[in-house]
Amino acid sequence: MSPEFRLEQKRQVLADFPGPKSTALAERRKGSVAAGVASSVPVYAADADGGVILDVDGNSFIDLGSGIAVTSVGASEPAVVGAVAEAAGHFTHTCFMVTPYEGYVEVAERLNELTPGGHEKKTVLFNSGAEAVENAVKIARAATGRQAVVVFDHAYHGRTNLTMALTAKAMPYKHGFGPFASEVYRVPMSYPFREENPEMTGKEAAQRAITMIEKQIGADQVAAVLIEPVQGEGGFIVPAEGFLSTVSEWARSKGVVFIADEVQAGFCRTGEWFAVDHEDVVPDIVTMAKGIAGGMPLSAVTGRAELLDAVHGGGLGGTYGGNPVACAAAVAALDVMKEQDLNGKARRIEEIAREVLGPLVGEGVVGELRGRGAMMALELVQPGSKEPNPEAAKSIAAACLKEGVVILTCGTYGNVIRLLPPLVIGEDLLRDGLGVLADAVRSA
Known part of the structure; x- marks a missing residue:
């Protein structure tokens, strides 16, 4: 089509x-x-x-920019435009935390089905990628009772206080905006073009990072490892094959939550629904935004049900999170991705x-x-x-x-x-x- x-x-x-x-x-x-x-x-x-x-x-x-990977289905896809008009004609907002509505539930159901893995999943919706990442960290900390979060060189995760701490690049994202959130630790990424040893495999690069985590932090202190499967702002860095799977396997063996930040790479951008699919990696939590709703502001955290349900009632949410018009746009955009x-x-x-x-x-x-x-x-x-x-x-x-x-x-x-x-x-x-x-x- x-x-x-x-x-x-x-x-x-x-x-x-x-x-x-x-x-x-x-x-x-x-x-x-x-x-x-x-x-x-x-x-x-x-x-x-x-x-x-x-x-x-x-x-x-x-x-050739798509509003930074947002308008994947086009900036005025008729199905999305129609869904937005239809939804807005009924109501633009009630707040899901006050008077819930079906669109939020439908988006959650779709994401639970689309994201990698056959385990039971739950979803919570927000407005931006930074909100999704920040809440994924909150969930991991609540579920594990640990505080440390491991991120990677060249990472970009957002502009809020916590996500600035998670982001590697100082200028323009962090310069002059500190102090930043604590208990964030950075380890080396697999960057094949710039490795001192060009023969280094993905597994070896992963072991380099794991050794640093175990020696400098302690696996039993780590709530989550957070990584972009293909790094975005850092330079579209594709880690060497085996890097993601090795880090993921280590995390699972240590009770560490493996979070895949698919904000830029998700929703067909890399030729799979999610970039982790290229290596059959199944994250514990996936963060999503950008291409999810055809240009409307929406983001999501989807993960293992036991992790998301570990948060106390009222601990997750936001006034506009999962806005009904944005949810309608997301359902339409997801249909277009599949049909086309x-x-x-x-x-x-x-x-x-x-x-x-x-x-x-x-x-x-x-x-x-x-x-x-x-x-x-x-x-x-x-x-x-x-x-x-x-x-x-x-x-x-x-x-x-x-x-x-x-x-x-x-x-x-x-x-x-x-x-x-x-x-x-x-x-x-x-x-x-x-x-x-x-x-x-x-x-x-």
Whole structure:
């Protein structure tokens, strides 16, 4: 089943980019929006559909960012739009903690079925990825009676006080915002491109982390190990095969809760429903957000029933958590993912990305092409070395934008171009956008 789009799927940048309306809005923004909120693109959106974003001046951009992996089913998928309108026509809010409603229950049922493992599960809904992660840690601490939480180098988990502590990168996420939550411990990640020993296996890298945990913290003090199966902001780092499974097996043997942060990688983004599925890892708890509801704010924590039920009544929740309109959007988005086989489309996106961008590796500034499905990245280096090259990432992103392609950068060193196209993007449009990127890389 192929989607049909309202907007013409093409890129077009007018001569006066950024145009007068975007420029005027930028001036209004200066007097009204806090300076701490940054935007990577200097144009203002007016419409979006499929794989394109239309700005207020009539420019049309190929979207290779999906609002940071959110609009996987498209930014105005008709099924999601219809579900939102239908739900909002009845009620926009009652608070599930006051007057509950079926939509919350249905989303929980769907997530209990979709997430890995055949064990009994329970779900609780929130608004953002950071809320999901923070509550997953709360659940693990309550269930185990322990306090320590283990996270990894290059991790990103959010912007709240606890999730800033869990996040590795200081600038811009943590700088000046401390003190941070305690009992958070960081251990080495498997980062194959940057390992001192390039022959290190995933199992060996996992054992390195486990040894540090046991010696510096003590397994009996650890409530949870929290990891992104494919790291997002850290640089789309895919750990070596065997890393996740070894850490997961160790955690289970020690009574430690293994939490998979699937906020960015979940919901078909990597070509499976969840990134842990690539290695048949079954987490104790999964945190989810971003692509879950077609652009509406919703997040979730799903895990072993005995863990979630260990929290006292009233210990979990929030005024807007599991908003009825967002729940309706999630049900519709999940249906679209299945009906349109977005896992298969993500795998096809990877095939095309490797075909177009693969020849760039090892030449000029490209050190590595990596990722899974529609979560692909180029790590940029100084030619002839592995020295990070953040300047190239900035210049390439700017060059692509001038040609009508929106791409995002990331990475601990600011030197990674990440590709997160809508999973419904047409192949011709995708090839056009990747071709612009390839030309910009060659020019760099």
